Amino acid sequence: MxxxxxxxxxxxxxxxxxxxxxxxxxxxxKHISDTELHLLIIGNECQSVIAMAQGITGLSKILVADHQIHQYPLAENIAPLIFSLVQEQGHCNDENREFDKVEYSHIITSAGTTGKDYQPRVAALLDVAQISDIISVESADTFKRPIYAGKAIATVQSSDAIKVLTVRSSAFTAASLTTELLAIESQVPVAALAAQADSGKSAFIKAELTQSSRPELTTAKIVISGGRGMQNTDNFELLYTLADQLHAAVGASRAAVDAGFVANDLQIGQTGKIVAPDLYIAVGISGAIQHIAGIAGSKVIVAINNDPDAPIFDVADYCLVADLFEVLPELTAVLKVKG
Known part of the structure; x- marks a missing residue:
């Protein structure tokens, strides 16, 4: 298993x-006796990823599908690969390229944009249900996940033979990684999977990536977000300056994104990115339920808004009713002096 x-x-x-x-x-x-953890790496020329994975504590085996068709994570190619692997109930042995019998009880990945794309396809191919965005493990077949934009938590039990799951990464602490050089005999064994044909159903065209020296939004310890109250794109410079002082990531509410103030990849909330930083600063954000769902895991929430009745104040640990255009420059100046 x-x-x-x-x-x-x-x-x-x-x-x-x-x-x-x-x-x-x-x-x-922990709820299954004699079970192993197998990591599947699907990519192209990803030797550095494999080497990094070999330092992860608790892994029993690393399965690698390294082929040119997987240079970009296309769900139409990933889902059939996972399905064929689970359908065979095994994995390829490097030496003789035969399958050792291994029964998989769970297929699990993060609830990011890529995982959300291929996991439902895997579930459909296996004719099982997918359980999305789990935040807690109750047993091998029972999990908790948020519903109604995080206003309620559902406990879901699955009777499917294979559980297909996506995980809200902010709800679980990161597993440890060994940074020391491992002896060959202590490294996690790697098994190469045979290449599969391109499904031909989709093709990669281009990627438009936002380059930034600031921390990645979903992993940052401090996040500063702006909402409709920022009024325009130029005013977001106030947040960028403050973020640089705090070594923070910058996000935005859906209202700010829809207004064209910032790019889509900065959106935080139910339809954007889920964050759980040590400190979350909401500036000019009213606090729609969809936005609150994306920041609920934050340890400390600070809200700055000139509306004393803004819903964001209901969830904030520290509330400041003030004009953000006065507060942000003052805060930046204070931090600059102390820094």
Missing amino acids: AILIVADHDNHTLQAATFSVLTAASEIA
């Missing part, structure tokens, strides 16, 4: 979300 974890990576490094998924998988494994 084994749990199959599908890794998030960019062909160079493992994404932080994968380490949280590993923690969730470990919690599931």
Whole structure:
């Protein structure tokens, strides 16, 4: 019996979300006797990712599908690969390229944009239900997940033979990674999977990536977000300056994104990114329920808004009713002096 974890990576490094998924998988494994954790890496020329994965505590095996068709994470190619692997109930042995019988009880990955794309397809191919965005493991077949934009938590039990799950990475602490050089005999064994044909159903055209020296939004310890109250794109410079002082990531509410103030990849909330920083600062954000769902895991929430009745104040730990255009420059100046 084994749990199959599908890794998030960019062909160079493992994404932080994968380490949280590993923690969730470990919690599931505690409820199953004699189970193993297998990590599936799907990519192209991803040797550095494999080397990094070999330092993860608790893994029994690493399965690698390294082929040109997987250079970009196309769900139409990933889902059939996972399905064929689970359908065979095994994995390829490097030496003789035969399948050792391994029964997978769970297929698990992060609830990011890529995982949300291929996991439903995997579930459909297996004719099982998918359980999305789990935040807690109750047993091997029972999980908790938020519903109604986080206003309620549902406890879901699955009777399917194979559980297909996505994990809200902010709800689980990251698994440990060994940074020391490992002896060959202590490294996690790697098994290469045979290449599969391109499905031909989709093709990668281009990627438009936002370059930033600031921390990544979903893993940052401090996040500063702006809402409709910022009024325009130029005013977001106030947040960028403050973020640089605090070494923070910058986000935005959906209203700010829809208004064109910032790019879509900065959106936080139910339809954007889920964050759980040590400190979340909401500036000019009213606090729609969809936004609150995306920041509920934050340890400390600070809200700055000139409306004393703004819903954001209901969830904030510290509330400041003031004009953001006066507060932000003052706060930046104070931090500059103390820095």
